[in-house]
Amino acid sequence: MPRKFRWLMLLLVFALFAASCGNDDDSGAGGGDEAPAPSGDTDTGSDDGADDGADDGSDDPPAPAPEPVSITIALGSEPTSLDPHLVDDGGERAVNDNVYETLLARTPNGDLIPGLAADMPTRLDDTTWQFTLRDGITFHNGEPFNADSVVASVHRISRLIDEGVTDNDGFFASLSGAEAVDELTVNITTEAPDGVLPSRMYWLKMIPASAEDAADLSDSVIGTGPYQLTDWTRGESVTLAANPDYWDGAPSITDVEYRFVTESGSRFAGLLSGDYDLITNLNPEDVPQAPQAATAQGQEHPVLILDADEGITADRNVRVALNLAVDKEAIANSLFSGFAVIDAGQLLSPSILGHNPNIEAYPYDPEQAAQLIEDAGVAGETITLVGESSGRWLLDAELVQAVAGYWQEAGLDVDLQLPEFGEYLDVLFDRESRADAIFVSSSNDILDADRQLSTYYQAGGIGSSNSNEQLSGLIDEARAEVDADAREALYQEAVQIAYDEAYFVWLINNEDIYGLSERMSWSPRVDSKLLIKEMSAG
Template sequence: MFRRSRRVALISALAATAVILSACSGSPQPAATSTGEVDPDATLHVGLVLEPTNLDIRHTSGAALEQILIDNIYEGLVTRTQDNEIEARLASDYSVSDDGLTYSFTLNDGVVFHDGSPLTSADVVASYEQVRTDETIQGNAEFASVSSITAPDEKTVEIVLSEPNQNFLFALTGPAGLVFKSGDTTDLQTAENGTGPFTLTRWNKGSTITFARSDAYWGEPAGVASVEFQYIPDFTAGVNAAIAGDVDVLTAVDPNLAPQLEDSGDFTLTTGRTTDKATLAFNNAKAPLDDVRVREALRLAIDHDALIEAAGAGTPLYGPIPELDPGYEDLSDVVSYDPERAKELLAEAGQEDLELTLTIPSFYGTTVPKVLISDFAKVGVTLDVDSVEFATWLEDVYTNHDYDLSYVLHVEPRDFGNFANPDYYFGYDNAEVQSLYAEALAEVDPDKSADLLAQAARIVSEDHAADWLYNGQTITAVAPIVTGFPEDSINSRINLAGVTVSSAE
């Protein structure tokens, strides 16, 4: 089983993305730009949906925190780009030994915390030792293979693993890898003491969070003097705020409302990629879903293109690995829309008059269930929908595995390991997949590791262990005065250091 911290991370991410994710299909468009001069004293106003309950990213998981705090307030030795590629951050460079066990990092010069204290390797060691030894710290599970963390000198950090882990460096790009001041007594729930290009200046709970440029930042100074995040949970209210000029950027635009922003002429809409997997889970351990013919029939019955059009969300995904993750392969050859073949398979399995229940957290709405009800009815399957509170879903589906079908957005990157864990709520148990996944983690060559993941993902899809209704995308409305606002993966983090705002013409 995953440790508690892993479970909480999934739960919070699911809950957060249920609110933040609105998407549509299509290719990214370049953001409009202004011909006015960049104003270094400008304030960037950003509309977001989900406000964090507190600011303690060490003990609280969820996209709402990572989205605004990582890279802006807090930094790690490494970070990741919008394409999920790993790059150095607090470390000027790093290396991994040939056996994949020893990670060596050299710190950048001149890094200081926001209280003025210089960053040393001792701060990194203390931060990571807490992650390794304290199960309440975010990322504890990702440090399970860490055997030692040492500081040979003030500028060097060395981490030794007990066994190779291809995902370890990527784990350091998340909350687990953030560096905090050793012995700091800052109340992280309401304040901060990071090393990033911005400092926290104000939090009006229920309304706004404001950052200011850190003049002591060790790297390139932020392009704006301040950032104000406005939390607008109602999608219509968000669009109205944008049209009224209250925000320069609106994230998570509802696709049904996007034309209002386009028609206003005041915004360019960008469509960004994510690692969100809209997953129709099958209870592989429970009859009749333990029959691969039934699972395949259900997948064949779904008109994915029509579902995406109805939901206004995403691009087709035929396997468990999205495009931004290692091991992605187009698996559209595995399954297609074929209701007649679905009927044949159900007949072979003796399930012509099948009745199933879809358990779904209520905040996901009714669009996807309605499409599934209609598609399944065409092949003789009656689908009942049980829309429940999230706490009930956690208890019944996630914990007790008491369900037939379920629908949630799995948002975490590199979470293929769920299909290599027979105790996970999918109930999927395939020894070959588990072996390939273990090999992929232990493989020190990233390309070979990705190839092993691709092999495992194909098996999972050919076993029809689940159906992936779509790979989510996010729509962002950007005013012409804003340049450099990220497009991809912004439901998990928004690096604002390079964003600029121009004066109006």
Template sequence: MFARLTTTAAVLALSAGAAFAQQTDITIGMQLEPPNLDPTGGAAAAIDEVVYANVFEGLTRYNADGSISPALAETWDVSEDGLTYTFHLRDGVTFHDGTTMDAEDVKFSLDRARAEDSTNAQKALFAGIDTVEVVDPLTVEVTLSAPNSAFPTNMAWGDAVIVAPETAADAATNPVGTGPFMFDEWVKGDRVELVAYSDYWGEAPALDSATFKFISDPTAAFAAMMAGDIDAFPVYPAPETLAQFEADPRFEVIVGSTEGETILAMNNADEVLSDVRVREAIAHAIDRQEIIDGAMFGYGTPIGTHFAPHYPFYVDLTDQSDHDPEEARALLDEAGHGDGLTLSLKLPPPTYARRGGEIIAAQLREVGIDTEIENLEWAQWLEQVFRGKDFDLTIVSHTEPMDINIYARPDYYFQYDNPEFQALMDEIALATDEEERAALFEQAQRMIADDYVNGFLFQLARTGVANANIEGLWENAPTQANDLTGVRWTQ
């Protein structure tokens, strides 16, 4: 009898222990599946959302509050003339295949990113590098062709992570980095699985494994969260259902800001859209608040230029392109399109684009512009619009931080070519005085607003849903990432 009681008590104790054991796995929902897993060779934000800070690391990194801190570079020195950065690397860092990460890997990564045949989507980040020299295994000297006060920030982008020459070529399908998690499996069309890397140089993560589950349909995303199949959906695609999660104590709704300037991008090299009067007409045809309310259920901040409102240098220029259908019709008539015109509108998968596209199409129709809507999958959009520049109009959110400099790239997909703006970006790169930088950034914002380069819509809000027992998820998105390094279950 005593033996039976002891055995029963032991079973109950084990059961209780199991019930209160700390959960160490997590399933993260994402609407878009990345086209590959190499942040140094792809433009899709979904790549960084899986691998940034989790699998891959750079010399520096973004923190949750938008600040920049050391990563693989423990410290760095800057020469008096601002041209030479000497990075002192952490000792004892290894890649996930067990090989040592050292100065040769840094030189390889930076030289590869700036090479003539580089496929890096942000190649401009590395254009100012003159030379990269290995001083010793833990010291790298980077010399710039001109001073650039933003260089440590540039090195924090996902496009600037450090890869090894032995594994870089396979990073798209088998990424090997130095982060706290290592790649385990990619089931195409379904999920990517990561596991904790036992020899990580820094503080070990609280999680043992993480699964990124891809659910493109907003209704399915809602059902998966409610069923507990997904633990957190940091960029939740169905804002119309957030109120239901707010009323349910099992969940926490996390609303923050992003770097995502959402724009109606226009092909400035197109015969019709090369006329600034047509672009201005389109801008005045747009009712931003109607788009925010209809597509985003009120989540979003109107913008009148390509700059995030949470930055101190932001200038509110929304009045310059306010909703004025009468002015839009007059401009179209002046440009020779009084009888109307038809433009293509190619939309990628995100909710803001598909829902926003329908609203914008109706608004344009009111002033005499018909649109031929074509819904594209993400890979198609990247190929046709981003790389092929085969479009008239498209809607996309640019989630890279402080990226107004893309307007200084004539070969960028919307093909805005203004030498005056390009010279202005060069001035900003050299400026170190805050007042001078503020004045230059204001000038830059006004210049692209005056040229009506794109239809500036709204700053994308970050609306997320998570199990209430999870802590450490980013509220804001200073870069495109689902950083799991500080995420843990509280019970």
């Protein structure tokens, strides 16, 4: 009927065309009876391609479809995988945070809120948490999101951990299982009491129940999120399109392309030329020239993990010397142009439960550093320092090169290695053969101390290089503690031990700095997520 109505109106106004157009019969055979254009179609010049909705009797023309809005984001590194359970990779998260969703979410300021869950979980006993799920949500392939999906997600990540093929041990090792109570109710269990479980469910991406046994989901990227994967051209780009059926309303940006640009200067040049609408890791010295810059004191803590068990760094005095040799104030003020603060001898930001306010950064004392190295009998010996060259983190290669220079001045021969990102991850997560010192920028992804301490501080952690049983026990005890004050005391004791033993060279906590085109509107989040649904573009 709507098409007939429009044709009648046209006949009245344009009688000249009546004979040539003929009668309209709903059969679809005539040229004016084409199927409605799909959402996002840019051809709005014809009335016949406008709204085909029900006739409301109004003489007003139908509202035109919104114009598509596309943006391009330049990342410093390509995802090593698009399987949300396999890798701990910032490039993967930048993409998949928009495709997959989690039971709990966070506000831009970091407050934990319901996500796919309808409410915050209920703790049934020491090891069981019950979640009630939102109704009516579907995955991009049409499968329902329900308790079976949650069970499949928990079972899959647990299996991958048991098989030793995931980098996400530090997030989910405490999980022991999940059980569907009914269609929209699920219980998640842990091996021992785990006060961090709600935060873990802000990080575990939900997959369809049918994907539980998949070995790798990189070629089947299916979530419930506001965007769907449309293309991944390896080595070049990833493209997402808005999910028109998204349960929380279709986002305003209809398409996003991610391009992989390792060199900071090239990203900036692309921003200035209009090729990119958002770039990550904007060089601090380029901030004044950027069309827009957005910053936040994020969770990135560049740090050097020292092998406390073998090699030249097995000597505590050498580890202390490596800390004393680095001028952290110069790094913060010169290399980072003031967009950083000195880390106080720990990986925990002051906002994270367990931060120890009594610890101060090791001072810059190059003379004492050189003396300790001389006294240890290792002056002139080689120390291996591994960083990475892809630009994954802000000024990462430049930072490692600066540290190498300081250590060289303190009397050591530094073997600096800067592999590509994939090879670098293999070195970082190699538990059998640890480098003397390896760089990582540790972000507190779940905004809880357990993430960083269980991964980098605790013996056996995927990024740990010590075997301190007392430290490991404290971290286990804190994880099982649900009383906030008791947890805080345990974590503070743990980070004090690591500081006294100089298991790391702590450096800075740098701000997240983004470059934006003039048409972009967006404020960075405390968790550093790039959520496209929170962005808009003119």
